[in-house]
Amino acid sequence: MESVKTPSLEGLEEAKNKFKQDYNKNPSDELVKIISEVGEDNSDLDYGHEKIAIQHNDTTIETNL
């Protein structure tokens, strides 16, 4: 509180422009690629791992690891 600032119009404009850049940011190709692969039903995804069977009580559950 030693030096109290007063409002700056130029500074506000700078902050506004920076904020606008933040929320108007174009996505990277890599992010577009990642998002193109998410959101579908998990059970349809093949992670490329072997399926194993787990015996649990009387039920056999097939799962991906």
Next chain:
Amino acid sequence: MGKVLPFSDLEQYLQSFKSKVDGCIVDSQFLIAILYELHTFHEDATILFNTLAKYEVPIFATVTTRSEFLDIQRKIIITEALMGMLGSASPWKLTKNVEKMLRKHKFWIDQQAAKDEMPILTDIRIKECKETFFPKNQSGKSGWLEICNYYLKDKLLNSWSLLETKAGINYLDMKDPNIEKYFPEGVNWSEMYKISERTCLGTSDAMIINMLNSSILPFAVSADYDMAFSIITQEKSKTLFTPDILFKNKIKKLNI
């Protein structure tokens, strides 16, 4: 008695002081409104900011204001990022589930904008998006973590920092030894409960009013009806400035 005035009366109010005004306290909506062009009160808040700059009136933000500002900022950035995925010229390739979910939220966002409400997703809606984007994809990456990393990383800290260092907003740090100048008798936190209980005011807003009442600062700025109601019905002599449209439609009739 407290008093509530429209933004358009600020200049006349400031001229009534014989010396420079010590400053004012603002709420988070005001800070968002001056930064975000889609905010309902963007234009009014910008004019008010210009008047405060013209009369060199320092603007102070409390810890509550900062916390709420960062929360709204987070929601704006993620809303813009998610809704931007639906643009016609958008480079995004969305799966059916993601697109369906985003369109549902876009419909709600458009309704909010039509009602002059803030067009930003609520935390419940963001949580729904988070769940839809979360499953790991073939490359083993989580879509939601990647979105947050790309759009939000460092943004909140930077935006607050810009307000302080560029726009000239002062943070009221109660640990600062020089704060006594503004709070000569300190801040009695128990008063906050009384302020909240008196008009059923949210505790965040009650904290802001308690800070205002405890300080030497003569007025505050807020676009919140509840804050205005609390100030106008309190015995302490403080003033609150509120957007003209809010004053005209809802506050004027409360002024006794």
